[in-house]
Amino acid sequence: MHGGDPLNRAIGVFDSGVGGLTVLREIIKALPSEDCFYLGDTARIPYGTKSKETVTGFAIKNTEFLVSLGIKFLVVACNTAAAAGLDRIAERFDVPTIGVVLPGAERAARVTKNGRLGVIGTRATILSGAYEREIVRIDPVIKVFQQPCPLFVPLAEEGWTEDEIAHLTAERYLSRFADHSIDTLVLGCTHYPLLKGVIQQAVGYDVTLVDSAAPIAWDVKKRLDEMGLKRDGSGGVKRFFVTDDPDSFKRVGEPFLGCRIDDVKHVDIVM
Amino acid sequence: MHGGDPLNRAIGVFDSGVGGLTVLREIIKALPSEDCFYLGDTARIPYGTKSKETVTGFAIKNTEFLVSLGIKFLVVACNTAAAAGLDRIAERFDVPTIGVVLPGAERAARVTKNGRLGVIGTRATILSGAYEREIVRIDPVIKVFQQPCPLFVPLAEEGWTEDEIAHLTAERYLSRFADHSIDTLVLGCTHYPLLKGVIQQAVGYDVTLVDSAAPIAWDVKKRLDEMGLKRDGSGGVKRFFVTDDPDSFKRVGEPFLGCRIDDVKHVDIVM
Numbered sequence: 001m002h003g004g005d006p007l008n009r010a011i012g013v014f015d016s017g018v019g020g021l022t023v024l025r026e027i028i029k030a031l032p033s034e035d036c037f038y039l040g041d042t043a044r045i046p047y048g049t050k051s052k053e054t055v056t057g058f059a060i061k062n063t064e065f066l067v068s069l070g071i072k073f074l075v076v077a078c079n080t081a082a083a084a085g086l087d088r089i090a091e092r093f094d095v096p097t098i099g100v101v102l103p104g105a106e107r108a109a110r111v112t113k114n115g116r117l118g119v120i121g122t123r124a125t126i127l128s129g130a131y132e133r134e135i136v137r138i139d140p141v142i143k144v145f146q147q148p149c150p151l152f153v154p155l156a157e158e159g160w161t162e163d164e165i166a167h168l169t170a171e172r173y174l175s176r177f178a179d180h181s182i183d184t185l186v187l188g189c190t191h192y193p194l195l196k197g198v199i200q201q202a203v204g205y206d207v208t209l210v211d212s213a214a215p216i217a218w219d220v221k222k223r224l225d226e227m228g229l230k231r232d233g234s235g236g237v238k239r240f241f242v243t244d245d246p247d248s249f250k251r252v253g254e255p256f257l258g259c260r261i262d263d264v265k266h267v268d269i270v271m
Numbered sequence: 272m273h274g275g276d277p278l279n280r281a282i283g284v285f286d287s288g289v290g291g292l293t294v295l296r297e298i299i300k301a302l303p304s305e306d307c308f309y310l311g312d313t314a315r316i317p318y319g320t321k322s323k324e325t326v327t328g329f330a331i332k333n334t335e336f337l338v339s340l341g342i343k344f345l346v347v348a349c350n351t352a353a354a355a356g357l358d359r360i361a362e363r364f365d366v367p368t369i370g371v372v373l374p375g376a377e378r379a380a381r382v383t384k385n386g387r388l389g390v391i392g393t394r395a396t397i398l399s400g401a402y403e404r405e406i407v408r409i410d411p412v413i414k415v416f417q418q419p420c421p422l423f424v425p426l427a428e429e430g431w432t433e434d435e436i437a438h439l440t441a442e443r444y445l446s447r448f449a450d451h452s453i454d455t456l457v458l459g460c461t462h463y464p465l466l467k468g469v470i471q472q473a474v475g476y477d478v479t480l481v482d483s484a485a486p487i488a489w490d491v492k493k494r495l496d497e498m499g500l501k502r503d504g505s506g507g508v509k510r511f512f513v514t515d516d517p518d519s520f521k522r523v524g525e526p527f528l529g530c531r532i533d534d535v536k537h538v539d540i541v542m
Contacts, residue, residue, distance in 0.1 A: 043325045044315055049428075051516035054314045057542045154425040157320075165439050172436070245322035271328045 007229055010035035010237075011220065012066035012095075013075040016058075017045040018249065019153075019190030020077030021256035023100060024238075026217035027075065031224070032234040037069055040253070043243035043270045046153060047080040048122020048189065055124060056085035063089050063097075065241070065269050071095060072229050075220060079104075079188050079212070080122050083130035096223060103219050104186055104212030105134035111208050112184040115142045118177045118203070121188030123148040131188055145180045149173045149192075156194040157252065166195060170202040177203055187211040194256075240264040278500055281306035281508075282491065283337035283366075284346040287329075288316040289520065290424075290461030291348030292527035294371060295509075297488035298346065302495070303505040308340055311524070314514035314541045317424060318351040319393020319460065326395060327356035334360050334368075336512070336540050342366060343500050346491060350375075350459050350483070351393050354401035367494065374490050375457055375483030376405035382479050383455040386413045389448045389474070392459030394419040402459055416451045420444045420463075427465040428523065437466060441473035448474055458482040465527075511535040 011031070013024050017040050024038050039062055041047075047055045059081040063074060074097040076082040076089065082099025090097050108117050119131040126148040135144050151169050160166050177185070185207050187193060193211050200209060224230040242249045246264040253261050282302070284295050288311050295309050310333055312318075318326045330352040334345060345368040347353040347360065353370025361368050379388050390402040397419040406415050422440050431437050448456070456478050458464060464482050471480060495501035513520045517535040524532050 043321060045320075049316075050314060051519070054515045054541075061542065150429055151422075151425055151431075154422055158421055160422075165436055165443070168436050168439070244325045248322070270325075271332065 006072050007231060009070050009072035010037045011073045011075060012037050012039070012069070012071035013077050014039040014041065014062040014066060014081070015078040015190060016041050016047040016081065018253040018256045021253050022190050022193055022211075023075065023077040023213045023216055025256070025258050026213040027220055028236070028238070030217040030221045031230070032236060033231040034236040036236060036238050037066060037071060037241065038238065039066055039241045039267075040249055041243050042245070042249055046122070047078060048124045048153065049150065050124060052084045052124070052128065055080055056088050059085035059089060060092065061269050063093055065267065067093055067095055073097075073220060073224060075216065076100065077190060077216075079190065080124045083125045083128040096227065098216065098219055098223070100190065100212040100216050101130045101188075102134055103215035104188065104210060105131055106138060107212070107215040108184050108186045108210045109135055109138040109142060111210055112142065114181065114183045115139070116180060116182045117142055117144050118180070118182040118185040118207075119144060119146045119188050120149050120173070120185065120192065122153065123150055125188050131186060145177060145182060147173055147176060152195055153189065153191045156191040161195050162197055166198045167201065170195065170198040174199065174202040177207075182207060184208045184210055238263070241267045243267060243270045277343050278502060280341050280343035281308045282344045282346060283308050283310070283340065283342035284348050285310040285312065285333040285337060285352070286349040286461060287311070287318040287352065288313050289524040289527045292524050293461050293464055293482075294346065294348040294484045294487055296527070296529050297484040298491055299507070299509070301488040301492045302501070303507060304502040305507040307507060307509050308337060308342060308512065309509070310337055310512045310538075311520055312514050313516070313520055317393070318349060319395045319424065320421065321395060323355045323395070323399065326352055327359050330356035330360060331363065332540050334364055336538065338364055338366055344368075344491060344495060346487065347371065348461060348487075350461065351395045354396045354399040367498065369487065369490055369494065371461065371483040371487050372401045372459075373405055374486035375459065375481060376402055377409060378483070378486040379455050379457045379481045380406050380409040380413060382481055383413065385452065385454045386410075387451060387453045388413055388415050389451070389453040389456040389478075390415060390417045390459050391420050391444070391456065391463065393424065394421055396459050402457060414451075416448060416453060418444055418447060423466055424460065424462045427462040432465050433468055437469045438472065441466065441469040445470065445473040453478060455479045455481060509534070512538045514538060514541045
């Protein structure tokens with residue numbers, strides 16, 4: 001699969017599971033002609049409850065696998081992995097790489113009018129301080145308020161996204177933002193867009209919700225264009241790889257991707 | 272650490288994380304003189320959402336590690352791993368082994384008066400049908416009703432065990448048992464005892480809750496005694512191993528074990 005001409009190589013995308021499919025969906029919209037290889041590390045999911053060292057180790061293994069297929073560009077579509085391990089990946093591999101944190105941070109910094117931003121994510125993403133660091137680097141005047149929301153991922157995976165339990169959970173996690181008068185909230189986890197309804201209600205309709213999926217897709221397009229690696233046309237091939245069962249990935253993943261998932265292979269990079 | 276005299280070797284216990292500490296606690300009570308090595312596979316937790324093949328692979332790796340330390344007996348303290356991989360472990364390793372499923376099933380079969388049992392557990396444990404199989408083997412007349420409760424583990428780990436969200440979640444999962452007139456409910460996951468309060472309220476106070484922790488400890492004692500491998504006295508040494516961060520294991524684990532956890536080492540059997 002190592003294509004000769006780098007132009008014809010695929011974009012590699014990985015996440016701990018299905019969440020990154022919301023990112024892939026935007027990449028497919030922005031770059032319909034590109035081949036994409038998506039790896040979901042479903043045997044070791046979730047990343048958001050684990051330490052920086054462990055998550056970085058997983059991210060390196062995932063990158064090794066995608067690089068072995070011959071990719072021209074790498075997208076770390078998992079906030080926890082991008083927050084923990086992006087610098088280590090960039091050091092270690094030759095392939096141009098971006099993660100979901102920076103495009104989301106840039107977008108939020110542009111969107112806010114009052115300079116008061118909220119960030120929600122997994123415990124590992126919030127503890128890493130990655131969003132705050134990027135946002136403050138872009139504009140040191142912006143105030144950032146953070147909150148981990150560990151139950152949002154299991155709620156999204158259970159499909160309980162709009163009921164009383166989801167509402168109460170969102171209110172419990174997000175009520176503290178009311179004291180901080182934020183006008184923008186970063187959804188710092190690729191699962192959270194599925195809970196947009198209850199999140200929006202909990203923080204109020206004056207707060208703009210920002211996620212990284214569309215901004216990262218625009219960045220990939222811009223970077224490929226600058227490097228002369230963007231293919232034109234349409235009809236790129238999509239292939240999916242998982243470290244656990246392919247069938248449950250298909251079933252759970254299709255709502256995240258918004259279309260059928262056909263070609264899923266199990267790969268053994270875990271044992 | 273390979274002791275010469277098998278009598279002086281430790282009991283090995285593993286779980287995907289801290290849940291199995293509720294089992295270790297009972298083993299320590301029943302066998303205070305035994306050395307115990309506990310492995311929490313916190314880098315790959317949870318097991319309950321993953322496939323039988325993947326969980327079996329993890330269970331074999333965990334067993335290899337504990338066997339390499341020289342143990343005289345193995346306790347699979349994770350319901351999902353016991354349901355998925357106990358037969359494969361027994362085939363592959365020489366060490367005498369028991370898992371949490373059978374002692375819990377035996378106890379439930381003794382406790383029920385009307386022969387109508389409920390079983391709750393992770394999705395993987397319920398899908399495996401392991402409890403039902405064991406219970407029906409013990410007494411074919413017993414009717415078993417099963418229900419996966421995927422949000423119970425994240426709720427227990429978040430410490431939301433007695434509030435409105437925990438109550439609503441328990442009611443949603445357990446209301447179906449009302450139609451089946453069960454008189455006994457098996458808590459088929461080592462995390463669930465932390466949610467006993469809301470579970471009991473949701474199923475009603477006439478239903479007896481059964482978990483495996485005490486029954487498996489009695490079984491270990493009996494088996495060691497039969498094999499002439501039971502040490503007398505007290506003061507056994509406890510050592511803990513984890514595949515992710517030792518500090519968070521200590522912090523989260525102490526309420527499960529009910530006492531201080533001192534000696535925790537990170538081991539790299541995952542990458």
